[in-house]
């Protein structure tokens with residue numbers, strides 16, 4: 212190849228690489244489902260169907276992490292989980308009763324037993340993957356528990372189905388349910404807007420953290436929950452990510468990113484892989500870290516203020 216031509220080829224490769232680097236991707240994952248607990252506005256079946264219909268409409272392949280005690284241990288709930296697999300989504304394991312491995316009252320053996328019991332239920336479903344999502348994203352309060360689970364998952368052929376982009380959608384869902392309990396006709400526009408702005412804020416902040424820690428945009432894996440707020444507004448959430456220029460990829464594609472093979476040295480309670488990494492590197496308090504662990508407090512205060520105004 213002539214010198215000029217080679218330069219041109221290298222320049223082109225550079226352009227392609229930088230375009231690839233700009234294409235931030237994210238996979239959608241939903242924990243704690245399917246839930247059979249009744250709630251406002253929609254039945255459990257309607258909630259499940261609404262999330263699945265949105266994913267289908269938007270052409271998004273996602274993952275459901277089953278907490279079998281929430282419903283999949285009964286025929287009605289198992290049917291809801293099966294619908295995810297039949298629609299082409301991945302099915303992962305999120306224990307039976309959502310134990311906290313960081314609790315001194317929860318033993319390693321007890322936790323492992325729940326992983327196996329959930330596995331016995333979900334392994335019959337289409338879309339079944341040996342993917343384990345730690346409850347509360349907590350990997351154990353002692354080195355014995357942490358390493359015991361890591362060894363167990365390896366022996367069982369399970370992947371640690373990490374989250375990199377953690378959201379507090381559950382907090383918004385709790386608030387939404389309170390609002391609807393107090394007033395079934397409550398104006399939901401403010402909480403919807405704040406939920407979407409929360410997702411945007413977390414997405415941008417975790418993207419920055421990824422660039423700081425890995426020097427690049429990793430394929431993000433986002434945590435959401437199988438709940439009413441996503442049954443209502445997942446469509447808007449997906450549209451917002453696309454409007455931000457993000458590409459939505461299937462979870463298996465995101466997990467192919469080598470970052471998900473890492474195991475940060477320190478147990479870090481209740482956090483995403485990126486925060487866990489930051490802490491294992493001694494970067495516990497970087498710019499903006501408070502907004503990643505505030506459970507949506509800022510938005511809740513905004514809602515309180517809005518409600519206060521309305522009541523005057």
Ligand SMILES: [Zn+2]
Nearest residue numbers: 242243346347
């Ligand atoms: Zn969970």
